[in-house]
Amino acid sequence: MLSNEASRASTPAFTAVVPGLSVLRDVFVNLYYAFPQDQPQGPWVLIDAGLPGSAHKIKQHAEEQFGANNPPEAILLTHGHFDHVGALEDLMAAWPNVPVYAHRLELPYLTGRSSFPPPDPTVGGGMMAYLSFAYPKHPYDFGARVQALPADGSVPGLPGWRWLHTPGHTFGHVSYFREHDKVLVAGDAFTTVFAESGLSTLTQKQEVHGPPAYFTPDWDAARASMELLARLEPEVAATGHGIPMYGEALRRQLAEFITRFDELARPKIGRYAHQAATADADGVRSVPPPVVNPWLKGLAVAGLAIGAVALATAGNGRKRGERTGNGKRKKMRASDYSYRAWYRDNPAQPGPSGPDWQYRRPRAFSDQPYSFQQSAYSRPDELSPKPSSQQYADLRYSDQQSRKIETQYP
Structure with missing residues (x-):
């Protein structure tokens, strides 16, 4: 039974x-089993796939609700x-013929x-x-079984449902x-x-809160996504974290x-509080x-100060104590000090002036998708027809393809 005063206990x-x-x-994340209301043991879909190592538990509960051999x-x-x-x-290994769907902007990470x-x-x-x-x-690399969600907003296996692009927590979040x-499965949009x-x-x-902050790279988009979902006036919100x-x-x-x-x-x-990733x-x-x-x-400043004192002390000791085997002071050559000047001879190369983030700022959301034509290398502001304030939320990120600057990030 639904409650707004529930707890884990x-x-x-x-x-x-x-x-x-x-x-x-x-453990701390939710996944959902969705099915037609009038067919409790009929066809069903799984929304999200939980933590590593939980496949057996997920399949066990599926069999309890939908029967054995019913992927x-x-x-x-x-x-x-x-x-x-x-x-x-x-789960893909256990259900070899079951397709997987995500937003097309989420596919690079899958x-x-x-x-x-x-x-x-x-x-x-x-x-x-x-x-x-x-x-x-x-x-993750789940291969070709991961497909883009239909562009018309329909949801495979769930007639009567539609998906909405709600980026911010990730670029392709839906x-x-x-x-x-008005039942909403919000994921981590909030x-x-x-x-x-x-x-x-x-x-x-239980309390309404924003997306998990430690994994959210675009806060302007996150706010716009939350505004979109609020405008739907949901009767029920089933989120990725927390009790519905x-x-x-x-x-x-x-x-x-x-x-x-x-x-x-x-x-x-x-890191992303005032500047979004792109x-x-x-x-x-x-x-x-x-x-x-x-x-x-x-701590870093204190460490540097201590390190500087230690280096100075070590340098003075070395100057006083460096002698040859017969007790005479060793003559130092200019090359022995070359390590001190390497950064002057090899300055860091300037990085790029920055990605075209100015073309990726959030635009107004619409809860209806639209159609557009776009070149593989066009910018969002070069779409035809020209975007309006009610266009689809995908425009907050680019569909263009380009060579990535990085593969792994610090």
Whole structure:
């Protein structure tokens, strides 16, 4: 039964959300089993694939609900982070004929072409954020079975549902919406738990919150995506993290949170807090430089000072004590000091002046897709017909193809 005052203690890990949608909480992330409301043991789809090592658990609950030897019609992904695709390889092996769908801008991270932007432990908020430097960011390669979602917004295997591009947390993030009763599977476009906090993640206290900050590389896009989903006025929100919420309390918290988005969601400091990463159809094009917390900067300055004193002391000792075997001072040659000047003879090469981020700023969302023609190398502002304020959200990132600047990121 739905509740807006639930917790981990009061909510089973596997339970029905509403007719036609069940949830499995896999440690700290959710995945969903969706099916026609009037056919509880009929065709079904899996939305997201949980953590590594959870395939057996996912299949076991599928058999409990849909019977043995009844694989899903499709596996639908909201995005490709490790906690949403961790069991996908094992599930694909167990269900060899089941297609996998994701947004086309998410495909580079699912077919081995690009790493995600690195997580950002400097955003603060709690243990889940501080530990994010260790979370996997490498690309997965699931091969040709991963396909782009239909361009018309329909959802394979789920008549009556549509998908919406909701980038920000990732470039190709999508959410799924059942229109007739306003049931929303939001992925990580927003959450119903304070996902940065280890304590909140443990207790699963319900509250509307933004996307997990440590893995969100574009905050302007994240806010626009949350605004789009709020305009749908969902009756139920089933998120990637947190227990599903519903009704007026859900809509009120969504609206209030969005009005204070920069205060409540956007990190005060952080790698992406004020400059977004950029991407195209081949994957990540650029990431801003990492940010170091002030106390780490202090430790670094102190370390440099101590190191400078140690080097000076060692240098003086060497000058006084360097003698040959017969006790005479060793004559130093100019070449012996060459290590001190290597940086002057080999200056760092200037980097690129920056990606065309000015063409990638967020535009207004529409909850309806549209059609356009585009050259493989055209910029978003060169589309024909000219974009309007109500065009599809895909335009916040480029579909053009280019050689990636980097494959792995610090």
